[in-house]
Amino acid sequence: MCGIVGFNWQDNHQIQLLASMLNHRGPEQDGFHVADGVSIAHKRLRIIDLSEQGRQPIYNEDKTICVTFNGEIFNFEEIKHELEKSGHIFKSHSDTEVLVHGYEQWGAGLLEKLNGQFAFCIFDKKKNQFFLARDRFGIKPLYYYNKDGKFIFGSELKVLLKSDIKKTIDKNALEYYLFFCNTPSEQSILENVKKLLPAHYLIYDLNKKQISKNEQYWSISFAEQLDCGEEELKRQILERIEKSVQMQLISDVPLGAFLSGGVDSSIIVSIMRKYVKELNTFSIRFDRPEYNESHYAKIVSDKFNTIHHEIEFNALNVKNLMEELPYYYDEPFGDPSMVPTSLVCQVARQHVTVSLSGTGGDELFGGYPRYYRLDLAKRLNHLPSIGKSILRNAALVAHKFFKIEGFHRWLNFFGQSQPDYILYLQLFNSMFPGKNQGIEKLARFDYYEKHFKYSDNASNAMNCDLYEYLPNDLLVKEDRASMAVTLEARVPLIDHELAEFAARIPSHYKIKNKETKYILKKAFEGILPNEILYRPKRGFGMPLREYMRDELKDYCHGIIFDFNQYDYYNKNELEQLWQKHQTGRSDYSRLFWNILMFNMWFNKWMT
Secondary structure, three states, rough: EEEEEEEEOHHHHHHHHHHHHHHOOOEEEEEOOOOOEEEEEEEEEEOOOOOOOOOOOOOOOOOOEEOOOOOOOOHHHHHHHHHHHHOOOOOOOOOOOOHHHHHHHHHHHHHHOOOOEEEEEEOOOOOEEEEEEEOOOOOOOOOOEOOOOOOEEEEEHHHOOOOOOOOOEOOOHHHHHHOOOOOOEEEOEEEEEEEEOOOEEEEEEOOOOEEEEEOOOOOOOOOOOOOOOOHHHHHHHHHHHHHHHHHOOOOOEEEEEOOOOOHHHHHHHHHHHHOOOEEEEEEEEOOOOOHHHHHHHHHHHHHHOOHHHEEEOHHHHHHHHHOHHHOOOOOOOOOOHHHHHHHHHHHHHOOOOOOEEEOOOOHHHHOOOOHHHHHHHHHHHHHHHHHHHHHHHHHHHHHHHHHHHHHHHHHHHOOOOOOOHHHHHHHHHHOOOOOOHHHHHHHOOOHHHHOOOOHHHHHHHHEEEEEHHHHHHHHHHHHHHHHHOOOOEEEEHHOHHHHHHHHHHHHHHEEEEOOOHHHHHHEEEOOOOOOHOOOOOOOOOOOHHHHHHHOOOHHHHHHHHHOOOHHHHHHHHHHHHHHHHOOOOOOOHHHHHHEEEEEHHHHHHHH
């Protein structure tokens, strides 16, 4: 992977400065194009074609087109052969070079041919335009600023934060962050700085100093469903996942795999082992026994004879890492699993340059209980008033006498009837202490409603996650954590051809009698042990709740409550919730982590 940055004027000093902000993404080579009224830079981590011929920017034959590219094109060899037949001459063995010749041959049509994870900018000298594009799922990031005749793009927000633009918090993005621990798909935390949406391309007219086109080139659909039996589905799942994993093993440097012992990462390892002679796998464990799932990873490692690396971490390791995170997560990010993800990336980078993960399996194959709970939420929300009243009173009694927060949270569904997207966001969101808190604010995110267009509830929920949760949270987390240590992460379960197939699998095969990922698990019976396939699902978590009550209590309290540089939340209300958390009767660790990470980010980048 790499880092890219550029802008629509010539300034050698500024482009050098901004490129240096991306050293962690590509410390091995750099390259610059400062001419023709533009400045473009590239920081390279060498994965394919390690020679000087792979240095970017890369040009076409007459140097009228050049590209700066972050990512990998897994089918570049077949595209290259097709272009060579049309007369294009290649000077390297790099996957990057197919982009300049492909753009020259097909224009925006190039994007339909690419299988990969990418974000890139092509400078077209003849048309005097920038052509920016991002992969179908948003695996690779791309930010841009467009105001007052200035256009700046970059792999990470930090290149904009270090530019001479006005840094103003976008209040809508902040409100979204406080609910969902990340920023929205197209917005960033800063006003006038946007993200190019996944599966979109943008054309910036350098003459007119304006965006002339911003269009979607691909979408996924759950509308058409496969008409075949369980055995045929299992066969195709095995075949297609293996094809995707095998394609993503292309590399001129060592590669390995993250291994949590969960279904998805274990699937990746089971296939990789066929093709990688000495396979390194990586996992971590925390010092609290209830968070230690290392025995599951060991089962998989032993079965497939991998070289397994596992390290234990504790609260001090977490504290030290917390102080580094705001630099690499240069936008506020509050998913606590950023910590174990960052730690396992540190372990992996000691041994390999590329690591494959199982990210995306839950969203495509129905892995979250909330997918079937949406049915229940809808039934409760659309009950007659008398039914809601009875259940509401029962939940209140359960909460009062048993102090079970889960009962209190379900009170959200006994109020006024709500659209499906509101119900799902309530299921998804961890920031609701209870009652109807936040319902009105959630209604402002009405653009979510377009994801709920199918007759099937589970398909709607998965569709929503593929467009929102996956690119805004999971892929951001993995990209920043891996790139912080100069590690390339690959995600074969969201190969777009595999994803198109998975979307067509009827949801009753994905979730059966509340068994999540039913058909995926059935496909891998006999390959993976049942104790892996049918183990209770747990997230990739850490003892955040306990750390905030014990080892990190004072440290976290200070960052949250002694911070006085803005007034975005009510500290008196927060103090009450903090005390409730300390009693052990309530768990507000996610809420406090959100605020803590925002404060640390603010202190790093806004002061």
